[in-house]
Amino acid sequence: MSANPSPLTTMSSLLLPELPAVRDSQHYISDANTVLLVDRTLFRVHRSMLTKDNSSFEEMFSLDEVHGKFDQPLDGQDDDNPIHLQGDTADEIRALLWSLYALPAELHQFSTPTDPDFDILRFIQLARIAHKYQFRSTERWALQVLVAYTKRIELQNTAHLEQLTEVAALCACQELLNDAVARWKVLLHQGRDVAIAIRLGERLGLKKLTGLAYNKMMIIGRSTWDADTALTRSQKIRLLSGYYTLSHLCDLLPSRPPTFAHDSSCVVTHCCVNTWSNLWELLTTDQEGGFSEQVTKHQPGDLLGRVIMAESILKALVEYDIPRNGIMDGMHEMCAELALKAVQKKVRDVQKQLAECFVDVE
Secondary structure, three states: OOOOOOHHHHHHHHHOOOOOOEEEEEEEOOOOOEEEEEOOEEEEEOHHHHOHHHOHHHHHHHHHHHHHOOOOOOOOOOOOOOEEOOOOOHHHHHHHHHHHHOOHHHHHOOOOOOOOOOOHHHHHHHHHHHHHOOOHHHHHHHHHHHHHHHHHOOOOOHHHHHHHHHHHHHOOOHHHHHHHHHHHHHHHHOOOOHHHHHHHHHHHOOHHHHHHHHHHHHHHOHHHHHHOOOOOHHHHHHHHHHHHHHHHHHHHHHHOOOOOOOOOOOOOHHHHHHHHHHHHHHHHOOOOOOHHHHHOOOOOOOHHHHHHHHHHHHHHHHOOOOOOOOOOOOOOHHHHHHHHHHHHHHHHHHHHHHHHHOOOOO
16 A cells, blocks of 8 residues: 655645755856856856857847847846756756867867777767757767767777767767667677667667667577566567567578579579579578588577578688588589678678567557
């Protein structure tokens, strides 16, 4: 039986005074002319700084001037009439103001960030807030710094990686987004933060990340994802749907070799086709005699693992890194290379289409 809050508790919560706003210790400048209020924090800055880069503040202030002509108090003129910025955090505004007021030498040191103590959160916040208020050159610079950082330093903090992915998607920075997804792939390969990757991929509409994350969770096994409280009921249903769809595709895989246009010098095409069909079956079947049975036993439904292994073995065969033992005798050398390219395309296609397998059941 749940206990209701006492009338005294309810009354005291209603009578609690609202906490007063406090002046920011760094960005409350005495000779400035505009006061901003964010998260109960007051910032006093120069209006001319906020209108840099043709930002959306310029239009905001022009509307304020119209109001002033009718003897209305101007927003931002003092602590009692601040400009309220909704949906922002004080740290985001601090990051923006830091970029607007910093000296050139201070900004230049981040052109090639290599310091492990680099404040990545500041630049994530800066990119996000610059995007919102249309500081276009500031946004581009912050994203460039983040790209440079992610190429040099390995991210250890999943929360930072999550925010980095969000800001890359928000700002449509494909290079940064590709780097972030590559980091998620490493984590997924290690079986880490899989449920977080599923949630993030779905929320941001990142099909490749969503598919890879669902696929990894499926391979880990139902006992694990049934017990994972971070997964919703709908997500678990999608996992079941994906399992049955991918298991069916795995059954069909050995009988459906990737197609390719045979080389013009291939004069016995039918022999080449038959050899390739037999080789593909050996590369993808778990049955006795197949390469999969000899190398590794895949989990049911692991379509991606099967095609990746098929690509790896075929590449080794084409490049004579492993003995052929006569299994490619009827295949033209140039056609073997074309077959490898077709399998590599198959791997990319499976990765792209994984998310479509994990769907809601009507």
